[in-house]
Amino acid sequence: MDLYAFPPIAAILDAAYAGLMGLAALLEPLTGSAAAAASVVLLTLLVRVALIPVGVSQAKAEQTRSRLAPKLRALQQRHKRDRERLQRETMKLYADEKASPLAGCLPMLAQAPVIAIVYTLFLHSTIAGHANGLLTQQLLGVPLGASLTGVIVTGTVSLGALGVFAAVLAVIVITAEITRRAFRPPVDDAPDASALAGAGMARLAGVLQFATAVVALFVPLAAGLYLATTVAWTLVQRVLLRRRYPLAPADPRDSGRA
Structure with a gap:
């Protein structure tokens, strides 16, 4: 069964599609033949603006986790042989701090349907x-429904098409590298199992930053524009929110106060 053919979802998609094409028509006097591509970028930005509260919630949750991290490590060390006691003390710590281990998760899940609807507009041919x-509209002569791998496999690739796709991929890769460097998870220097696991997770997070670029190789150009706009917006938003909600500085004395 095609989930997107389910009547309520199809109606939402159709309304979003009508709005997107209406936006392209409004932009045409300003952007000419690039109106459809401009509407993709503008719609993506409008969606990201609407989802700013989600980013704020995630930034607050990250700040809380960094503040509680030394106390949680102390509890894990103190009760490592008693998992039930560790769980009770962990939940008590969150309760005392008026925090939740799931803070930031629910808003993130709530945004998923919105993103899925928008992304579908740039991905599906019907x-x-x-x-x-x-997807029949063009950007500098490249159809928004074409993908880089598609034009290479079919032999329809041109120098102009390569330039357009290369620009989109460059934005995604450069943004991913800046994000990886700016938000590299801190890893303890202690040579214990938790430190090694943390190092592994940090490396994995760095690799995953580039997964979007791999996806962009296979999706239509419209979806690639959406991805490039999204990662660029996300980087700027995270930088600004990190300044507004800075992480707690590492202080080994915190573990002794837990």
């Missing part, structure tokens, strides 16, 4: 049973 006209 919307609510009719052709997705957005």
